Amino acid sequence: MILYNARITPIVEETQVITTSGRMSSISLLITNIGEEVWYAYNKDHPVLIGYHYKNDKGAVIEGMRTKLPYNIAPGESVLVKCNYIVYSKLDSIDMEWDLVREGDSWFKSYGSDSLIIGVDLTKDSSNAEENGVDQNLAIVCKGLSKKFKLYSQNSAKLIELFSAGIVKKHQEFWALKNLSFEVKKGETYGIIGFNGSGKSTLLSILAQTKQHTQGVFKVNGRIAALLELGAGFHPELTGRQNVIYNSYLYSIPSHEIEKKMGAIQEFAAIGDFFDKPVKSYSSGMYVRLAFSLAIHVDPDVLIIDEALAVGDEVFQRKCYSKFEEFKALGKTIILVTHDLNAVRALCDRVGIIYDGSLIFEGSSNEVVNYYQKMSLTANLQVAAHTENESKELRYGNGKAKIIDYELKDQEGVSTTIFKSGEKINIYIKAEVFEQISSPVFGVIIKTINGIEVFGTNTKILGEKIGTVSKGDTIITELQFPNYLNEGTYFLTLGITDQSGNETVTIDRMIDVSFIRVLNDIKSIGLVNMNIEAGIKIDVQ
Numbered sequence: 001m002i003l004y005n006a007r008i009t010p011i012v013e014e015t016q017v018i019t020t021s022g023r024m025s026s027i028s029l030l031i032t033n034i035g036e037e038v039w040y041a042y043n044k045d046h047p048v049l050i051g052y053h054y055k056n057d058k059g060a061v062i063e064g065m066r067t068k069l070p071y072n073i074a075p076g077e078s079v080l081v082k083c084n085y086i087v088y089s090k091l092d093s094i095d096m097e098w099d100l101v102r103e104g105d106s107w108f109k110s111y112g113s114d115s116l117i118i119g120v121d122l123t124k125d126s127s128n129a130e131e132n133g134v135d136q137n138l139a140i141v142c143k144g145l146s147k148k149f150k151l152y153s154q155n156s157a158k159l160i161e162l163f164s165a166g167i168v169k170k171h172q173e174f175w176a177l178k179n180l181s182f183e184v185k186k187g188e189t190y191g192i193i194g195f196n197g198s199g200k201s202t203l204l205s206i207l208a209q210t211k212q213h214t215q216g217v218f219k220v221n222g223r224i225a226a227l228l229e230l231g232a233g234f235h236p237e238l239t240g241r242q243n244v245i246y247n248s249y250l251y252s253i254p255s256h257e258i259e260k261k262m263g264a265i266q267e268f269a270a271i272g273d274f275f276d277k278p279v280k281s282y283s284s285g286m287y288v289r290l291a292f293s294l295a296i297h298v299d300p301d302v303l304i305i306d307e308a309l310a311v312g313d314e315v316f317q318r319k320c321y322s323k324f325e326e327f328k329a330l331g332k333t334i335i336l337v338t339h340d341l342n343a344v345r346a347l348c349d350r351v352g353i354i355y356d357g358s359l360i361f362e363g364s365s366n367e368v369v370n371y372y373q374k375m376s377l378t379a380n381l382q383v384a385a386h387t388e389n390e391s392k393e394l395r396y397g398n399g400k401a402k403i404i405d406y407e408l409k410d411q412e413g414v415s416t417t418i419f420k421s422g423e424k425i426n427i428y429i430k431a432e433v434f435e436q437i438s439s440p441v442f443g444v445i446i447k448t449i450n451g452i453e454v455f456g457t458n459t460k461i462l463g464e465k466i467g468t469v470s471k472g473d474t475i476i477t478e479l480q481f482p483n484y485l486n487e488g489t490y491f492l493t494l495g496i497t498d499q500s501g502n503e504t505v506t507i508d509r510m511i512d513v514s515f516i517r518v519l520n521d522i523k524s525i526g527l528v529n530m531n532i533e534a535g536i537k538i539d540v541q
């Protein structure tokens, strides 16, 4: 028996009995390299395989399967291997042994202390949603899903923990997902949006079973194909073609079947000769082409896409989007994580926002994207205020008066920050006076995201004289103007100035206090909506 200094841990930690009915789906194993030297899970000369076999009640081996590990792992590192081979058996239960062998060594020689035995009970079907009371119309059900990561300050801390068999704790806990519950109906395209680091990819990895959740339950009805982070699932040394075969094991597709689809996979990926070159030589775009092509050709019921399309060129993106439409028409379920809110609006039936590991808002794509845009701009403002405060004030003035309230309203007087091009914008400003001012001027400035002033006006320009105000007075001003801005996002600055002398003195100025989102039915280019009726004369001679 060859010892590879590696430890196999089943992801099913509580119990080692897995129930299924004829179909053994997705047993995940965590292989940890506990050796002092780098242990090559895959190496050109000595590829190390992980495999299983199962035996009948008389102990005879009925079937075995082996596959190469896709990664090299260093001491203390772990690699998660998901095996979802289909097991057909007339037996009520089988014992499966998992072990590590080196190619060339006898399969059966490798029984020994590194093997892990998992009892598989074939009498019940844990993947049968109906028996578990899961609505068959649902593609995905998540209840109270949470994920905890262990954070180590150094690699050695991880090793110390491993060697102490859990007695010494050297990590900090970090909950990347917190009690997440949601459902996706079959045939729905469900978008997941959220700020960087909010937990989107973690959630998708759990659904695709490449990461293990810590708490809660989830169920995916049907075969999943997932395009997760770039690099996942492909071995860099293997060619595109070999990686397709390698991945077919993970999708439970016999290699002869994937061979039949090889031509179609190659054609859709359209990466030319690179299909037969190691994927380590691929550009990120080529990588995504291959990964997407593979994912759609394994006939998934649920397709999970994590931001991956952003790396493809526009022609390929278009091809993928039309594939999405085809998938939707076939009644398949798509889960899409992206920062491209236009794609979310265009493709998704429903959308959820993940914020700091929790699902905070869910609804129709328009409703959720609008909410998210407000949320992200507000968050940006808060971040800006925080960083600005450290260097310079985001608000300044001589303090003789202060703006105590403000509101943006549409032409019907409804409070909003979203305006249509051509409609009127109303800005309400309320200020309290702390010292006498002879002639205060109230003004607004609208800027683009990168700070270009697009428009500004004030009570003086508009011919309104406020007159002298005294301590304790409250001044309310409403400025109204038509909105000729083009579609986009703008920032609003409010101010009170004293322009009675030669110089303009700032009394109170609140920079980028709110955003204005402008929508425009008629598209045009640039910052301004000229509101023209185009007259076009074309004469081709």
Ligand SMILES: Nc1ncnc2c1ncn2[C@@H]1O[C@H](COP(=O)(O)OP(=O)(O)OP(=O)(O)O)[C@@H](O)[C@H]1O
Pocket (backbone or CB within 6 Å): 149, 150, 151, 174, 176, 194, 195, 196, 197, 198, 199, 200, 201, 202, 203
């Ligand atoms: N293996 C890990 N160990 C420790 N922390 C992790 C690990 N993987 C992810 N995290 C943390 O979990 C949180 C969620 O990460 P995740 O990648 O799911 O976010 P995301 O919403 O997909 O972000 P982005 O939009 O930037 O892709 C982050 O704080 C991240 O640092």
